[in-house]
Amino acid sequence: MNGKVRGSLIIVGGHEQKSNDSERPILEEIAERARRRKGGLVLLTVATQLPEEVAADYRAVFRELGVRDLNVVDIRSREDAYNSETVAKVRDAGVVYFTGGDQLRITSQVGDSPTFQCLMEIYRRGATIAGTSAGAAAMSETMLISGPGDQSNEISTLGMAPGLGFLSGVVVDSHFAERGRFGRLLGAVAQNPKNLGLGIDEDTAIFVEREEHFRVLGSGAVYVVDGTGVSYSSLSERHPEGILSIYDVKVHVLGDGDVYDLKARCPVLPDEVRQQAAS
Amino acid sequence: MNGKVRGSLIIVGGHEQKSNDSERPILEEIAERARRRKGGLVLLTVATQLPEEVAADYRAVFRELGVRDLNVVDIRSREDAYNSETVAKVRDAGVVYFTGGDQLRITSQVGDSPTFQCLMEIYRRGATIAGTSAGAAAMSETMLISGPGDQSNEISTLGMAPGLGFLSGVVVDSHFAERGRFGRLLGAVAQNPKNLGLGIDEDTAIFVEREEHFRVLGSGAVYVVDGTGVSYSSLSERHPEGILSIYDVKVHVLGDGDVYDLKARCPVLPDEVRQQAAS
Numbered sequence: 109m110n111g112k113v114r115g116s117l118i119i120v121g122g123h124e125q126k127s128n129d130s131e132r133p134i135l136e137e138i139a140e141r142a143r144r145r146k147g148g149l150v151l152l153t154v155a156t157q158l159p160e161e162v163a164a165d166y167r168a169v170f171r172e173l174g175v176r177d178l179n180v181v182d183i184r185s186r187e188d189a190y191n192s193e194t195v196a197k198v199r200d201a202g203v204v205y206f207t208g209g210d211q212l213r214i215t216s217q218v219g220d221s222p223t224f225q226c227l228m229e230i231y232r233r234g235a236t237i238a239g240t241s242a243g244a245a246a247m248s249e250t251m252l253i254s255g256p257g258d259q260s261n262e263i264s265t266l267g268m269a270p271g272l273g274f275l276s277g278v279v280v281d282s283h284f285a286e287r288g289r290f291g292r293l294l295g296a297v298a299q300n301p302k303n304l305g306l307g308i309d310e311d312t313a314i315f316v317e318r319e320e321h322f323r324v325l326g327s328g329a330v331y332v333v334d335g336t337g338v339s340y341s342s343l344s345e346r347h348p349e350g351i352l353s354i355y356d357v358k359v360h361v362l363g364d365g366d367v368y369d370l371k372a373r374c375p376v377l378p379d380e381v382r383q384q385a386a387s
Numbered sequence: 388m389n390g391k392v393r394g395s396l397i398i399v400g401g402h403e404q405k406s407n408d409s410e411r412p413i414l415e416e417i418a419e420r421a422r423r424r425k426g427g428l429v430l431l432t433v434a435t436q437l438p439e440e441v442a443a444d445y446r447a448v449f450r451e452l453g454v455r456d457l458n459v460v461d462i463r464s465r466e467d468a469y470n471s472e473t474v475a476k477v478r479d480a481g482v483v484y485f486t487g488g489d490q491l492r493i494t495s496q497v498g499d500s501p502t503f504q505c506l507m508e509i510y511r512r513g514a515t516i517a518g519t520s521a522g523a524a525a526m527s528e529t530m531l532i533s534g535p536g537d538q539s540n541e542i543s544t545l546g547m548a549p550g551l552g553f554l555s556g557v558v559v560d561s562h563f564a565e566r567g568r569f570g571r572l573l574g575a576v577a578q579n580p581k582n583l584g585l586g587i588d589e590d591t592a593i594f595v596e597r598e599e600h601f602r603v604l605g606s607g608a609v610y611v612v613d614g615t616g617v618s619y620s621s622l623s624e625r626h627p628e629g630i631l632s633i634y635d636v637k638v639h640v641l642g643d644g645d646v647y648d649l650k651a652r653c654p655v656l657p658d659e660v661r662q663q664a665a666s
Contacts (some may be wrong), residue, residue, distance in 0.1 A: 258537070285537060288565075290569045291564055294640060327630075328538070329631075342642065351642030352608075353608075353640055355639045359637075359638050378619065
């Protein structure tokens with residue numbers, strides 16, 4: 109992406125706590141941003157086949173969390189994404205939230221449409237773009253669309269597609285530990301180590317500020333898979349099948365409150381995080 | 388362990404192929420060693436609650452694979468592990484195979500008994516000690532006995548216990564990708580980064596020669612988790628709960644035919660493996 113970005117991204121690994129029986133820090137933070145900002149919250153249900161049910165659920169939660177200004181944008185076709193009323197709703201948003209579902213529905217229906225152009229514009233100007241599950245996966249320039257869970261990655265099985273590109277230089281995977289996706293994220297990083305792999309657990313989010321750094325919030329972990337130092341990967345030999353071998357991958361596991369510097373490509377040590385918070 | 392070791396270890400991640408409908412390279416290799424060596428194969432069923440069924444299964448497979456000299460040693464108590472007939476059977480073995488079950492049964496019934504002393508003696512002299520699943524986990528000095536699968540590691544949830552100690556400086560986990568155990572192996576490595584984490588998939592084995600290097604055989608992957616360069620782990624802060632954060636872990640993924648040098652703590656690049664095989 110070109111030009112200075114002033115907005116934020118909230119990328120959620122799926123299944124964020126919604127019930128008021130328990131803590132729900134991710135949705136609380138999203139609600140707080142929506143309350144604070146002019147334009148309120150726009151919910152984008154394009155990823156799901158059940159837009160009405162999903163919208164009703166989130167409406168109830170965000171109402172509990174004090175969001176009075178909530179608009180649902182129910183895009184079901186590219187025609188909808190070209191509709192000027194849709195674009196107008198998005199233009200005014202302070203926070204946009206992509207629900208879960210199928211990430212290919214997001215990119216195929218919204219990609220490169222006036223709605224997308226408008227989203228990119230408000231993001232650059234300072235809006236927050238959030239997404240959970242499929243909505244998280246679609247944030248990166250290249251997104252994972254298929255690949256095995258709970259098994260090691262075979263060279264032939266990885267499906268990738270172009271994402272929306274709000275965050276460049278990363279590949280995001282959601283439901284990470286829960287669906288045993290370490291192997292497939294490694295495969296995505298091996299395909300091009302310039303991309304940092306970000307594996308986000310359920311009920312866990314990263315808050316990305318101005319493309320510079322992110323902070324973790326939630327009950328799970330975030331895995332950063334850095335292929336910069338990879339000394340060997342069997343992809344280079346064009347083996348058509350078999351296990352993907354890859355040597356010298358760097359991995360960081362971050363929990364609630366931990367901060368990662370996207371420019372320097374390293375976690376910020378907790379002492380520094382505390383010092384920054386105090387200063 | 389002190390003194391030069393001349394034996395081999397075969398550490399299997401569980402569910403190795405047994406049916407003659409498919410390839411079963413791991414059991415073929417074990418059978419070949421048993422056929423080649425004086426003393427044949429001794430099957431140790433101590434880990435399982437169903438020793439007769441498990442023994443019958445392996446008997447049938449190894450008979451198909453041409454092993455004529457197979458003894459089953461059915462240890463159900465420490466008394467059995469002190470029995471001189473048991474010890475005599477083990478003393479003559481060329482290859483010993485620990486079945487799956489519960490690794491705490493292996494260590495609690497066999498640990499430090501005359502049977503164990505004898506196993507260690509024949510291993511040093513040149514025998515092959517093999518084990519699958521629980522039998523794999525018990526090989527290391529410290530073994531994982533509990534901990535979450537398919538979720539990120541919480542600091543409080545990791546259970547470890549002293550293993551048999553055939554291979555020092557490692558912690559072995561089996562059923563690795565299949566049960567999403569990356570988080571728990573990271574936790575074990577974080578507890579003491581001197582231990583190399585070895586996560587072995589199902590139907591996959593490492594063949595360790597003289598404690599110097601291992602080669603991978605089978606359809607899955609082997610994950611090596613090296614904590615030598617860890618720059619931060621939240622264990623040091625004695626957080627009683629929450630996600631274990633850990634920065635700068637090195638990970639290698641190895642597939643069939645790949646070789647890892649345990650002394651140098653790095654994978655051997657495939658070109659070098661080929662050169663060594665040719666020379």
